[in-house]
Amino acid sequence: MSIRLLRSSSHHQCYRPRYQAFSTTTRWRWHTSELDGEKMKSLKVHRDRLMKDIHHTAQWGTGERWGKASAETGMSRLALSDADKSARDWFVKTTEELGCKTTVDAMGNIFAVRPGQKDGPPIYAGSHLDTQPTGGRYDGVLGVTAAIEMLRVLNDNWVETEYPVGVVNWTNEEGARFPISMVSSGVWSGSIPLDHAHNLKEVGSGTATMKSELERIGYLGSTPASHEAIPMAAHFELHIEQGPILESERHKIGIVQGVQAYRWFTIHVKGQDCHTGTTPFNVRSDALLTAAKMILQSHRAATKHGALASTGILTLKPGSTNTVPGDVKFSLDIRAAADKTLDALEQDLRDDFALIASASDVAGLNTHGTPGLPCTVSWSTDSISSATTFHSDCISCVEAAAKVIFGDETEKLTKTMTSGAGHDSVYTSKVCPTSMIFVPSKGGVSHNPREFTSEEDCTLGAQVLVGSVVECDRRRVRG
Amino acid sequence: MSIRLLRSSSHHQCYRPRYQAFSTTTRWRWHTSELDGEKMKSLKVHRDRLMKDIHHTAQWGTGERWGKASAETGMSRLALSDADKSARDWFVKTTEELGCKTTVDAMGNIFAVRPGQKDGPPIYAGSHLDTQPTGGRYDGVLGVTAAIEMLRVLNDNWVETEYPVGVVNWTNEEGARFPISMVSSGVWSGSIPLDHAHNLKEVGSGTATMKSELERIGYLGSTPASHEAIPMAAHFELHIEQGPILESERHKIGIVQGVQAYRWFTIHVKGQDCHTGTTPFNVRSDALLTAAKMILQSHRAATKHGALASTGILTLKPGSTNTVPGDVKFSLDIRAAADKTLDALEQDLRDDFALIASASDVAGLNTHGTPGLPCTVSWSTDSISSATTFHSDCISCVEAAAKVIFGDETEKLTKTMTSGAGHDSVYTSKVCPTSMIFVPSKGGVSHNPREFTSEEDCTLGAQVLVGSVVECDRRRVRG
Numbered sequence A, B: 001m002s003i004r005l006l007r008s009s010s011h012h013q014c015y016r017p018r019y020q021a022f023s024t025t026t027r028w029r030w031h032t033s034e035l036d037g038e039k040m041k042s043l044k045v046h047r048d049r050l051m052k053d054i055h056h057t058a059q060w061g062t063g064e065r066w067g068k069a070s071a072e073t074g075m076s077r078l079a080l081s082d083a084d085k086s087a088r089d090w091f092v093k094t095t096e097e098l099g100c101k102t103t104v105d106a107m108g109n110i111f112a113v114r115p116g117q118k119d120g121p122p123i124y125a126g127s128h129l130d131t132q133p134t135g136g137r138y139d140g141v142l143g144v145t146a147a148i149e150m151l152r153v154l155n156d157n158w159v160e161t162e163y164p165v166g167v168v169n170w171t172n173e174e175g176a177r178f179p180i181s182m183v184s185s186g187v188w189s190g191s192i193p194l195d196h197a198h199n200l201k202e203v204g205s206g207t208a209t210m211k212s213e214l215e216r217i218g219y220l221g222s223t224p225a226s227h228e229a230i231p232m233a234a235h236f237e238l239h240i241e242q243g244p245i246l247e248s249e250r251h252k253i254g255i256v257q258g259v260q261a262y263r264w265f266t267i268h269v270k271g272q273d274c275h276t277g278t279t280p281f282n283v284r285s286d287a288l289l290t291a292a293k294m295i296l297q298s299h300r301a302a303t304k305h306g307a308l309a310s311t312g313i314l315t316l317k318p319g320s321t322n323t324v325p326g327d328v329k330f331s332l333d334i335r336a337a338a339d340k341t342l343d344a345l346e347q348d349l350r351d352d353f354a355l356i357a358s359a360s361d362v363a364g365l366n367t368h369g370t371p372g373l374p375c376t377v378s379w380s381t382d383s384i385s386s387a388t389t390f391h392s393d394c395i396s397c398v399e400a401a402a403k404v405i406f407g408d409e410t411e412k413l414t415k416t417m418t419s420g421a422g423h424d425s426v427y428t429s430k431v432c433p434t435s436m437i438f439v440p441s442k443g444g445v446s447h448n449p450r451e452f453t454s455e456e457d458c459t460l461g462a463q464v465l466v467g468s469v470v471e472c473d474r475r476r477v478r479g
Helices: A005-011 A022-023 A037-041 A047-057 A082-097 A143-155 A185-188 A194-198 A210-216 A289-307 A341-356 A392-413 A424-428 A457-478 B003-009 B021-025 B039-040 B045-059 B082-097 B141-156 B185-188 B193-198 B210-217 B289-303 B341-359 B391-412 B424-428 B455-478
Strands: A062-065 A071-073 A103-106 A110-114 A123-128 A167-169 A234-240 A253-259 A263-272 A309-310 A312-319 A327-336 A376-386 A412-421 A434-439 B061-067 B073-075 B101-104 B110-114 B123-130 B167-168 B234-240 B254-260 B261-270 B308-310 B316-317 B326-334 B376-385 B416-419 B434-441
Touching: A037 A457, A047 A082, A047 A143, A047 A457, A082 A103, A082 A143, A082 A167, A110 A143, A123 A143, A123 A424, A123 A457, A143 A167, A143 A234, A167 A185, A185 A194, A185 A424, A185 B376, A194 A210, A234 A392, A234 A424, A234 A457, A253 A392, A253 A457, A263 A289, A263 A341, A289 A309, A289 A312, A289 A327, A289 A341, A289 A424, A289 B289, A312 A457, A312 B316, A341 A376, A392 A412, A392 A434, A392 A457, A412 A434, A424 A434, A434 A457, A457 B061, B039 B391, B039 B455, B045 B141, B082 B101, B082 B110, B082 B141, B082 B167, B110 B141, B123 B141, B123 B424, B123 B455, B141 B167, B141 B234, B141 B341, B141 B455, B167 B185, B185 B193, B185 B424, B193 B210, B234 B391, B234 B424, B234 B455, B254 B391, B254 B455, B261 B289, B261 B341, B289 B308, B289 B316, B289 B326, B289 B341, B289 B376, B326 B341, B341 B376, B391 B416, B391 B434, B391 B455, B416 B434, B424 B434, B434 B455
Parallel strands: A123 A167, A123 A234, A234 A434, A253 A412, B123 B167, B123 B234, B234 B434, B254 B416
Antiparallel strands: A062 A071, A103 A110, A110 A167, A253 A434, A263 A327, A263 A376, A309 A327, A312 A327, B061 B073, B101 B110, B110 B167, B254 B434, B261 B326, B261 B376, B308 B326, B316 B326
């Protein structure tokens, strides 16, 4: 491991492993420092064992059926529900049986640690076991079950790591029940205050809070939810892509460089209601036609900057077939890998929208049309998330792990990419070296019962995860 | 009057005036056939008397106040309400005091007829006394009160017309309470079955029907609602423009040639929901971006055809900031003076929308953007109304009346135009020679408490109405 990675974790001096039994009573065949390319290849993930965990845990919070096969149902395992408690109980029991010591923090995050040859902050693999209310079987679950499979592979092969390795299950990543996504890795990383998270009320008409539900299901841990109390040397997260890129470009593994920045705005266009039959184009202030031009222009400008721009909500007034709308609001979601790209895109759009509202032409939008009277446009900012850049050392471990599997075909079968969606790795990356591994999502579908990743791809992803953690552990010693 | 006009009314042989008293006991100074240009000019509308009628009748159904002056309130006089009954009672009393005989038909239409020198179908002026729930003081009301002012002007000047002249108040023109606009002129003209109209239920939660309300307020007449039972030699309607053209082009009078054709469609664009962060542009089927292109293209194509295209309603699913909508429906209202123009526009739009949905370029819409995957598009037809062309003889009478007032400035102060909105004259024109006179609407605002037309413009409009009816009567004799 490079100096940077060691330095990143060197301040976690409060870490003192409270267990040694497993590592001192076992005769190990290998230390990770002894694993060369051939030996790395022998650390095989068992496809059937991995898939069994995925589908076995789906019994807790089974969702909508979409096909006839037994595994063709979605998931509905909201955070801290009874179903989530059952999945957590399975997680604790399973990891402990595999030789781990588990710790639950004040946000219900569960950390299962397998001892290494030396003490020190563990390298973690993990994700989350909660799902969307109409979610699928892979989002989050794959990352946790693959990390558990990693424990089995290490045990099968009598591998003792240099330092401890762990598996983490983060609480309420989806933000579907308690309305902040990634809230518990956010608290752990110091980005979100504990009280604020504890007091989050469940969505809908219920009165439960995160804290009351943590208590109710017995997962309000006594350990502080803090990266200082529970340090990580590194965090690796295997996840489904939730988009169509890998599948459409026939790659098997996404080597994730970071998470896109995004900014959410509400754009308000005000014109003047008027009669569709009696008002010529040249004297209309048509707020919807103006908004239509802005939506098209946002797409063009995002194309120019290699970014994304999307409108998912549009409302208008008064809403009558024979009245030209005088008032339109629409959402604008812009995303790019780098903050400076978003800065430039946002500035272009502010300029363009002002021109469009003033009835001036932008890039031929007024060509063949009739210029009308001006509208006004105003922006309000709903959310801003800066770009996340993952740690080059962790990315390098993922690359090395992929190379072991794919050899000469690595370039063809892997793709360096940026995550479009947020993940717990966004918060872990703020306090420890982090990176992610993506596997293809069929049709790019996610947050839907039909979310699907093939057994082959789940297995390949888990294999890269195991390889990445082992490689990272090896490099910690090589320095 | 030309041969055409005479022929148009010659089949109304069932017409037999049932009153003669007024015309046989009065010593008239003028017959209309004797009125030359100078004498025509002396038939002066009294501005204050006209405005008094407009504001006096506003006591029945006074609407929202928008200014401090006494007349600065809107109107809320729904058809067949108690307020409408009061306005009708005033109409009957006033026209009878001015020497008319009144007839109420089975739709509550009120026909007030002033005898002429000879018998025959009367030439009518009129409009409607019902208003929108949040309407103004001029829509409909101006046309009725100006027609009553016409009676006064004829009486003041001891004018006996060659044939009878009448004033008509049509029932439920707005369609605001009983949901078919112009329904009672529709029945009278034979275009809408009486039973269908009688059974119309009031909008909202009430249970009243047109027939029950006609009975309740005492305006269910015994005379058939039919142009055969109550024939018209011609129908002239003075109305506010309800649009901004006359004001913005500084004309005083619109000489209306007909009423636009219109067609209403609902356009349904189906794509695929996807995540705004994880889905690149090239694999999106973005139903909203596609709809935005269609809305812009409808505007361009309408410009090309000298027509109008408007979208007043747009709904989308699922409606989340970070989900690209997979389902969009929007209304499309297209209008043109001629049906064949609408035929061509509709065909162009069907072709264009199919291309846009297929992700192909139309007129540079895809320039600077990223072509995505196809969507599907389907059309459903909500309403079709053919173009109405008014009678050239009636139009000619309006032109002559304007010439008497404006002289050399006629061309500057008048504008031949097409009505963007429907009026009772659409139905009367199907069975008798018809035309309309428009006066400016301040800011083009209508169906709003702030609807406003200046006293000067109301008076000029009434003056043209009086002149048109007298000219029409003169021409009936000249043949």
